[in-house]
Amino acid sequence: MKILAFGEVMLRYTVPEHMLLEQSDTVLMSTVGTGVNLLGSLSHLGYETGMITQVPDNSLGKKAVADLRKLGIDDSLVGYTNGYLGSFFVELGHGSRPQRVTYQDRLSSSFCITGPDEYDFNSALEGVDYVHICGIALSLTKETRSAALELAKVAHKKGVKVCFDFNYRMGLNENNSHQMMKELYQEMLEYVDIAFGSKRDLTDLLDYAEIKESDLYAKFSADYDIEYFAGSNRKSDEHKRYFQGFIAHNGQLYKSKLREVKVLDRIGSGDAFASGVITGLIENWKYEDTLRFAVANSVLTQESLNDTPLFDKEDIFDYLACDGKNELIR
């Protein structure tokens, strides 16, 4: 089973000790991004993975690619070119203070200035079972938009399962009109088999009316011939936060129980959930079991520092077996 992901590889600078950037003179550096997180997780879950992207032809690019290899991700489809490595700073939240992400350099990164002609999608997809495309590519530049759409089109034609994460970020779309983004997502969805997103993506971005959740997901899936639509919800009461997953398939809506989460670092929660769902689909698990697994992977990731989930199947099954109540393993 081989999974390929297309998206930007980014350097993440995390301010230590829950400090604000202004308070700190040091940062922790890691290599992340939707594809990196998803594939890093899937390679820990036992599958063959590869990243298709572009990085700068300098030591930053070499560092990023060395980190991919460290995560178990094949780097043979990574191209080296001009440009920068996109990066962002993370200030961790605490209590009622939210976590904050500040992007920099993004639109002139090597990934953002590379269009479809620089990739050989047809040969990249040989022997690939699933390809994952990050929706952020639709928000960035004309090069990333056309590359993402072209990849989806080629994969669809070759019968490779296309996974697509809406990953719609308001902050990255301030200069893009609603109509333009809606049309780009609609074009992409024509090629998609498995979509990851939320109710808000359907109502606010694709302008679906607010109807009963199960009817909304069934209508969306029928309109674009989507085999699976999956995503997560967050709920909170006065003192606790909860995470829940759903899968909509064939007109049915499956939902997990709410699982309490004590968030240390919420970035990567969606990617961890997605890799759990893809695992369940690969393994043909029941949807209820797939959701339990995907939610556990996401909760474990949110209770760990950094984006990339590093849990293997045994970690997740052990966690589920004790219902997350094991405090010490030794």
Ligand SMILES: O=C(O)C(=O)C[C@H](O)[C@H](O)COP(=O)(O)O
């Ligand atoms: O490229 C970007 O702008 C990103 O935000 C990449 C992020 O590292 C992950 O995709 C995390 O996304 P979540 O799993 O939804 O928290």
